[in-house]
Amino acid sequence: MFSPRTTPWPLVALFTSGYLAPYLLPTTVGRLDSGLPLSATQAGAVGSALLLSSAAAGFLLASRVDGVGPRALARIGLVLAVLGYGGAALSSSVPAVVVGALAGGFGSGTATTVAATGIAAQRDPHRTTTLGLLGVSALAGAVYLTVPHLGAGHGQPLAAIALTALAVWPLTGSLPLCTAAPRSRREAPPLPHRRAGLTLAAALLCWSLVQNSLWGVSGRIGLAQAHLSEATVGAVFAVALGTGLLGVVAAGALGPRLGLALPVGAGTVLIAGCTVLSACAHDLTTFASGEIAWNTLYPIVLSYVIGLAASLDPRGRWAVLVGSASSLGTAAGPLAGSVLSAEAGFPAMGAILAAGLLVIAIPMTAVAMGVGRRRLPVVEIPVETPVRHAYDTTAA
Template sequence: MPRDPVSFVVGATAAQVIGGMVPQMSPFVIGGLMDGLSLSERDSGFIVSIELLALAVTATTIAPILPRFSYRRVSLVAVVLALVAQGGSIFSVSLGWLAVFRALAGAGEGALYAVSLSVVASHCKNPDKVYGYFQVVWALVSVALFTIGGQLTAAFAHRGILALIAGVTLVLAPILLLIPDDRAKSGFRTEADMAQASPSLGIMTFAAIVLYLTASAAIYAFSAPLGERAGLDTTAVGYVLTIASLIGLAGAGVATVVNVRWGRAIPILGFSVGFVLVALALCLWRSPTVYIVAVIASVVIYYFSIPYLFGLAAALDRNGRWAAAAGSAYLLGFAAGPLVAGSVIATAGYAGLAGVCVAITAAAWGLAVVVIQRLSWSGAPPTLRHEIVMRIVTSNE
């Protein structure tokens, strides 16, 4: 099988980074708003939540109709909107206008995030592998963004971190021209490559991604308090997260190499079990050594898991509509995680958080397994399905 076009992969990766930068850098954005505009935790969280909500709503809204338009044109319009909104946010001193600009930025970023997933699903022969490349790039980019972002936030508050986001967006914007200027009707993937799945499978995949990301984000959002419970200070936790991002390359690399060689069921079971063990270790033990190992393992598992979840969505629809919707599911789960974790910790403590994360992960795994099984059945050739049915009938007789 020929390799996927490099230009598509590079252009889609640029759209992925621009679209996902704000969720990745949200801790610095919140801290910068608190320092630069003297906003409370509630108001700062409100501003970031507006942007994340705009991201998710835009990705959800655009997903069904995205294949009808030129991916390149949608990307260019979206990046212009994001850049204008970033500039307005940097110089805004009013909470109301800041909320408006962040919502506009979220709309542009959400469109780019959806494009990055949809163009891969519709144009690449092996979406799972390309989604693995995304995670490799994220692991590398995150180290640089965390380091520079912390320094700029400390020096210039919210204007520093927003300027960094705008600068990276501006640098990557020309690469979006590598995205194809056509609709998702190209013949890069034939009908034999995948079955056209029913909407129910798409809904179950959407729910599985939301649930898994909710549990993952719940642990990530409280990684600092968990570290303090284990006896580490905030600076030490920052170092642990930076090291974890570097080692997280291993997870992305394994996902890219292994790909779907063993199918999707085994890798999804593997990272689900791994995340359950990580959640139990972080929430139930207070050892610094256990914390460091568990946090590093959680990042490795995260980078390993995302390509398979996005790849499962890409397998549902040859036009990439469910792949684009998967981006919305990711963002919704990412936004819901801290809310769920905070509520659970307030009522049942960290032991309760461990139990909830285990239950949510089990539910996500169950939904994913059902989708995989039904896809395997619907994707079988008619003659094979007939043979299977006849064997079942014969055995019953």
């Protein structure tokens, strides 16, 4: 499906490295309070701080990739990830773990920023995004299956993220160096399509908050409401991640044939139904059906949303900013889910989250329809654009 000749594997690897920390957040947070003198709330706060640091990197660096240089910036991010996560994994001091998580989070956000900027300059950003999601889903699934067999403690998931960043380092040699531009073109042009970009960023912040509100309490739903064992809940999550891989493959196979509005809008509506199903589960069948269907649809919709953001600006700035807004929602999600479930119960929480998704689907679909009318594919970018010239692996 994907040609090795045209696939930008360094960007795919950077994408995988940057997104791995959010994908492993449940096990990372869950093990912080078991291996360190932290309460569940404090462990969740550390996880939120990690994601906020990652989002901050995106907001700070969105317009600086071309100036600093993709290769240098990617290597800075990977070094921060290795040292931050690695140091946190090896330390038993709470302050050191917090500092390491913050440094590692900023490194993950930096890697994601470089990847998003480069992916936006590709002829088919959706295809590259799909490969990145496929990689991170497969890797996260392997970690979820492996970590329980490596003993207790907080270090294993953090070490997995650090080792991934270390493994990606050799591939950064294929990224372009900073290319000097004529004085008249050194200043980046203003962000295009501001209204659409801001609307998409705000909507995706709320979209991610809803997704991670449910994800943050899914384990508790399975244990406390569906009365399943921890082993059974873990098996359901493993199967759900596996079907998520199928969703990513399906998204790659469909590509742009469905357009953008249908996958984004209809997919979000279907996810809302899965949210209600999972939150109301009182048995294995209902719980597994909701979680598996949700995890199958989530990466499909996410891949199209990332491609939608990339289409708004060929320099990748909206892709980075929208992704950073998503990280903010991801960071706030577990806390929101805990508060809602404690105050209203799981079924009511699911209904509230589903209603929110239905509202969010409207502006997201509107932006997707607007992009379709304006015809903004990246292929129309002139080859003399510096970022395009540096990243386009399909150019002669």
